[in-house]
Amino acid sequence: MRQTFEQSFALHVPSSSENLAMIRAFVSEVAFRAHLGEDESLLLAVAVDEACANVIEHAYGHDATKQVMVRALLDEDAIRFEVVDQGKGFDPSIIEPKDPRQLVKERASGGLGMGLIRRIMDEVVYHIVPGEKNELLMMKRLKKQR
Amino acid sequence: MRQTFEQSFALHVPSSSENLAMIRAFVSEVAFRAHLGEDESLLLAVAVDEACANVIEHAYGHDATKQVMVRALLDEDAIRFEVVDQGKGFDPSIIEPKDPRQLVKERASGGLGMGLIRRIMDEVVYHIVPGEKNELLMMKRLKKQR
Amino acid sequence: MPDTFQILEEQQGEVALLRLHGYLDAHTAAEFESAIQRRVDQGCACIVVDCEKLSYISSAGLGVFMSFIEELREKEGDIRIGGLLPKVRQVFDILGFTEIFQLFDTADAAVTSFQLKEEGDATNV
Amino acid sequence: MPDTFQILEEQQGEVALLRLHGYLDAHTAAEFESAIQRRVDQGCACIVVDCEKLSYISSAGLGVFMSFIEELREKEGDIRIGGLLPKVRQVFDILGFTEIFQLFDTADAAVTSFQLKEEGDATNV
Ligand SMILES: Nc1ncnc2c1ncn2[C@@H]1O[C@H](COP(=O)(O)OP(=O)(O)O)[C@@H](O)[C@H]1O
Ligand SMILES: Nc1ncnc2c1ncn2[C@@H]1O[C@H](COP(=O)(O)OP(=O)(O)O)[C@@H](O)[C@H]1O
Numbered sequence: 001m002r003q004t005f006e007q008s009f010a011l012h013v014p015s016s017s018e019n020l021a022m023i024r025a026f027v028s029e030v031a032f033r034a035h036l037g038e039d040e041s042l043l044l045a046v047a048v049d050e051a052c053a054n055v056i057e058h059a060y061g062h063d064a065t066k067q068v069m070v071r072a073l074l075d076e077d078a079i080r081f082e083v084v085d086q087g088k089g090f091d092p093s094i095i096e097p098k099d100p101r102q103l104v105k106e107r108a109s110g111g112l113g114m115g116l117i118r119r120i121m122d123e124v125v126y127h128i129v130p131g132e133k134n135e136l137l138m139m140k141r142l143k144k145q146r
Numbered sequence: 147m148r149q150t151f152e153q154s155f156a157l158h159v160p161s162s163s164e165n166l167a168m169i170r171a172f173v174s175e176v177a178f179r180a181h182l183g184e185d186e187s188l189l190l191a192v193a194v195d196e197a198c199a200n201v202i203e204h205a206y207g208h209d210a211t212k213q214v215m216v217r218a219l220l221d222e223d224a225i226r227f228e229v230v231d232q233g234k235g236f237d238p239s240i241i242e243p244k245d246p247r248q249l250v251k252e253r254a255s256g257g258l259g260m261g262l263i264r265r266i267m268d269e270v271v272y273h274i275v276p277g278e279k280n281e282l283l284m285m286k287r288l289k290k291q292r
Numbered sequence: 293m294p295d296t297f298q299i300l301e302e303q304q305g306e307v308a309l310l311r312l313h314g315y316l317d318a319h320t321a322a323e324f325e326s327a328i329q330r331r332v333d334q335g336c337a338c339i340v341v342d343c344e345k346l347s348y349i350s351s352a353g354l355g356v357f358m359s360f361i362e363e364l365r366e367k368e369g370d371i372r373i374g375g376l377l378p379k380v381r382q383v384f385d386i387l388g389f390t391e392i393f394q395l396f397d398t399a400d401a402a403v404t405s406f407q408l409k410e411e412g413d414a415t416n417v
Numbered sequence: 418m419p420d421t422f423q424i425l426e427e428q429q430g431e432v433a434l435l436r437l438h439g440y441l442d443a444h445t446a447a448e449f450e451s452a453i454q455r456r457v458d459q460g461c462a463c464i465v466v467d468c469e470k471l472s473y474i475s476s477a478g479l480g481v482f483m484s485f486i487e488e489l490r491e492k493e494g495d496i497r498i499g500g501l502l503p504k505v506r507q508v509f510d511i512l513g514f515t516e517i518f519q520l521f522d523t524a525d526a527a528v529t530s531f532q533l534k535e536e537g538d539a540t541n542v
Contacts, residue, residue: 005211010158011172017444022175024442024473026157029168042473042504043511049475053443065151100483100512109450109484112476112512119511163319170317170348188348188379189386195350199318246358246387255325255359258351258387265386 009072015056016064030072047120050113051083059087083136092126152221161212176218193266196259197229205233229282238272311342316353325356337369338406342399344375374399436467441478450481462494463531467524469500499524
């Protein structure tokens with residue numbers, strides 16, 4: 001059954017890293033609806049996982065009474081994920097992309113997440129409305145030969 | 147990590163029976179958080195599946211532009227599921243529970259769903275607000291010896 | 293990888309053997325129903341459903357079993373079930389279906405149960 | 418059944434072998450980090466991570482590898498990876514980590530690579 005309209009899926013879970021596995025299972029299910037294979041599906045799970053791990057750590061400081069919200073939008077051309085938080089927010093433009101080799105030299109254990117998201121997705125947009133919400137919109141085009 | 151507060155999870159999917167598998171995966175993940183085993187987890191998936199299959203068929207008549215909404219609430223004592231629809235509604239009190247043997251005699255292919263839900267869950271409440279929403283609230287107590 | 297649904301069909305003498313894979317729910321029940329209906333239309337009354345690889349069933353799946361059994365028993369046939377996993381069997385149990393349907397440990401045993409009956413009938417001639 | 422995370426540890430001569438099972442994400446990375454830290458504190462510089470049963474990694478897991486490698490290489494040791502599944506290897510590839518880390522088809526091959534080096538060193542004495 002080919003759907004011609006956009007299909008929308010959403011998952012809300014408590015803001016705790018133990019729920020990242022559940023978020024990835026959700027992404028896999030949506031990727032399955034988009035007829036993606038295991039490799040592509042895993043990469044989408046990574047991108048959404050990174051976005052949600054940032055919300056859990058940076059936006060909500062591991063306060064599990066807060067909710068992580070993920071939306072997935074699926075149409076014939078693309079799969080889109082939206083991760084929204086109402087945390088303190090940040091200025092994504094001043095977070096410079098770091099070279100993994102440089103991070104290795106610095107013995108860093110973090111700083112890879114946003115770079116991974118950008119390398120996996122075809123379009124990444126931050127939409128920050130200060131004091132209201134921080135949205136991360138990620139889009140991956142679907143290949144036509146389905 | 148034992149959580150003392152109530153944890154809330156929610157899933158929204160297009161109202162199509164192909165998404166029932168996704169709803170069951172969601173229920174399994176929440177059951178896993180509640181430390182339930184495979185058998186108990188499957189029965190909860192059945193109860194929520196039946197509730198959602200009714201929404202897809204009876205409330206929305208297979209209109210996949212509508213959304214099926216499931217919420218799960220987890221605390222130390224119980225796991226609760228809420229399935230809400232904004233469909234035409236119905237009067238659950240006039241739907242008499244049918245004996246499976248009688249249904250077999252009638253060569254029926256349906257009519258088992260609500261009976262299954264009642265047999266699986268410890269508490270089942272319908273909360274119908276005509277013209278507004280139809281809520282099915284299902285509760286299963288968790289055994290203390292976790 | 294998410295699970296799906298598949299039916300593999302075999303004919304063993306008079307017995308139609310349907311092997312189910314994956315989940316039987318409101319989405320996949322129609323496919324199962326047509327597979328049985330096709331066999332019934334061909335005049336087959338003895339059906340075995342192999343459930344060893346069936347990971348899940350909801351009322352829509354049970355409804356397929358329920359709607360055919362009387363018709364097949366009237367025709368001196370039956371729909372018999374083999375290899376049900378314990379987690380799936382629970383759902384049959386809860387509705388009392390384990391008393392209505394004949395369950396066997398394996399699909400082979402279910403197929404044999406029909407053949408024994410036929411041999412029995414033949415000797416009685 | 419949802420996947421979880423587990424580490425099985427072995428000592429093979431000078432080499433500490435850590436076998437990972439399940440997923441390595443922001444939730445489980447801390448456990449992996451302490452396992453490596455413990456080995457480093459014990460004076461072990463040669464570490465092999467068996468990833469044959471690793472089903473998933475995110476940046477938090479990669480970060481653990483990243484934060485230890487310089488320190489271990491300074492101590493004439495290394496952290497080497499065996500048996501990475503293709504779907505997981507993609508994540509290493511995307512960040513160029515396949516060029517920074519030494520990857521082997523199996524954990525055994527990774528363990529042997531350290532032992533050859535030791536023998537080499539011994540012969541050079
Ligand atoms: N949702 C968010 N809310 C607040 N800050 C964020 C958010 N997402 C990312 N950041 C900021 O961006 C930085 C870079 O993120 P990332 O590349 O994922 O690396 P890491 O999370 O390991 O530091 C974070 O350290 C944090 O300061
Ligand atoms: N969410 C709902 N909206 C409207 N009607 C419903 C809903 N849930 C159940 N019903 C009604 O209750 C009846 C019994 O449901 P059930 O026991 O699940 O059997 P079946 O769905 O196979 O008919 C349905 O046939 C339908 O008329």
